[in-house]
Amino acid sequence: MNYQPPLIPKYYQIYEDLLAMIRQGEFGEGDRFPSDTELVKSFNVSRGTIREAVKLLIQQGFLVREQGKGTFITYQKITQDSYKLIGFTEVMSQHGIKASAKIIEKKIIDPAPNIKQVMQLTDDEKVVRIIRLRYGDKEPLIIERSFFRYKLFRPIYDMDLEKNSIFELLYRHTTTRLGYAMQRIEAMAAGQSEHKLLNVDLGTPLLLMKRFIQAKDGTYFQYSEDVYRSDRITFTTRTLPYEDQHDSHGLPLDLMKNE
Amino acid sequence: MNYQPPLIPKYYQIYEDLLAMIRQGEFGEGDRFPSDTELVKSFNVSRGTIREAVKLLIQQGFLVREQGKGTFITYQKITQDSYKLIGFTEVMSQHGIKASAKIIEKKIIDPAPNIKQVMQLTDDEKVVRIIRLRYGDKEPLIIERSFFRYKLFRPIYDMDLEKNSIFELLYRHTTTRLGYAMQRIEAMAAGQSEHKLLNVDLGTPLLLMKRFIQAKDGTYFQYSEDVYRSDRITFTTRTLPYEDQHDSHGLPLDLMKNE
DNA sequence: ATTGTTTGGTTGTCTATACAAGTTGATAGA
DNA sequence: TCTATCAACTTGTATAGACAACCAAACAAT
Secondary structure (H helix, E strand, C coil): CCCCCCCCCHHHHHHHHHHHHHHCCCCCCCCEECCHHHHHHHHCCCHHHHHHHHHHHHHCCCEEEECCCEEEECCCCCCCCCCCCCCHHHHHHHCCCCEEEEEEEEEEECCCHHHHHHCCCCCCCCEEEEEEEEEECCEEEEEEEEEEEHHHHHHHCCCCCCCCCHHHHHHHHCCCCEEEEEEEEEEEECCHHHHHHHCCCCCCEEEEEEEEEEECCCCEEEEEEEEECCCCEEEEEEECCCHHHCCCCCCCEEECCCC | CCCCCCCCCHHHHHHHHHHHHHHCCCCCCCCEECCHHHHHHHHCCCHHHHHHHHHHHHHCCCEEEECCCEEEECCCHHHCCCCCCCCHHHHHHHCCCCEEEEEEEEEEECCCHHHHHHCCCCCCCCEEEEEEEEEECCEEEEEEEEEEEHHHHHHHCCCCCCCCCHHHHHHHHCCCCEEEEEEEEEEEECCHHHHHHHHCCCCCEEEEEEEEEEECCCCEEEEEEEEECCCCEEEEEEECCCHHHCCCCCCCEEECCCC
């Protein structure tokens, strides 16, 4: 009848419990997952709470529900996490590779006009430009050229960005709360700087990701252009069940105007 | 106390109603959206149902909830759909461009070993290979090389694939229900065939998307390799609010082994 | 043997209620 | 004036109960 939410919600704890079970391989691929009623009994909560927890697992592709039949574990465990935002370090360590990073540049500058435009900055606002090279096992894999609003970045400006995740630091030391991120992926040919930094031939096709990150209030907080060695790193995405989406291509496209 | 679900659930109807309102611009960007209680009154349903409807709008990026404050319309309407799976034709027409397609090849073949492997086919199973060139305003933009299991594709084999969406046809004429899709994006250099078909110079960097599409039972239904003119087409994705995800990179990565 | 029918289990939808947690603005007190 | 508290709102979480839609397997009737 009444309840007492300690710090984190029940449905989230249950979600974590169930996730741990799945990860530990307590169920085989395609196996039946406990029904709502069973889970209600074993966790001693209401059905709504259970469904909330299970919904998370479904959204993340671990489970599938089929009306009248039951809930089932999905196949292909390998890519099961790929929908999620994972940090570079984590990805690398999953492959048994030591990730590292080197700051090539960290400067407060007046933004170039194109940067000013995409970040919707006022005329006098300054930005921090950070160029960082990320390695996997000492081999350079990614060049990150990021632009942050100095106003929001100041509190962590002097911290060690080589060892820490910038977002982690921001989250802990500022009140900035991040909102949406938008990425655009293009292909490009290696130029002089990519040739030197990534150690690839001139003209090698590379992946270029342009990222826009907004704060919760809708202002742009970061813009970055990251260049990936495409022979070593690719992007993968998983898409949820089609259902309504039966037309379609897997990924959202964006068309360039050519003039 | 009791209810009668006619054909489609209430929450879905409400979702459609609200979506229509938003689309018609009844609310400005950043405006406050009606609160749960207000919606409960105007639609005369319970709060749970309202929240279900609103959740859909949130998942699709139209709204944001903030505890204690309210629900708000999101900014930048332009990209608000970009999270979604949109068909090529639709994207093009949004830009006022006439999309068309030409079948270059349609054949039943014995799959090459690598195809057999990625699609997890049995030894004697045949596949349909379709090579299709997609145009925007008569300019070639994409080469699609798709492989379908012949077994599942047969019912629509003789239909007009130039005018229709393959998935649309499948959905209507077969019992095949699609499950998950997985994409991998790489960069590549234009070779002879891309040079000819896409009308770009040899060595031009292009985007290569490898797509795996599963049926609901987990079997692989389609594998395709699509080549995009990267000067005209890019991929974009939007990511939901960060929250738990404060480490991180925008997009899931995948690492290649280099041996 | 084949065809209906029933039964029990499953997910899907909906209602009604309750309280927690966070925000905002008004009000009372220093 | 400034500050603290309070009240009224918001969304977030949780419970309990009900019935619909669907599925599979057991059962009955033909």
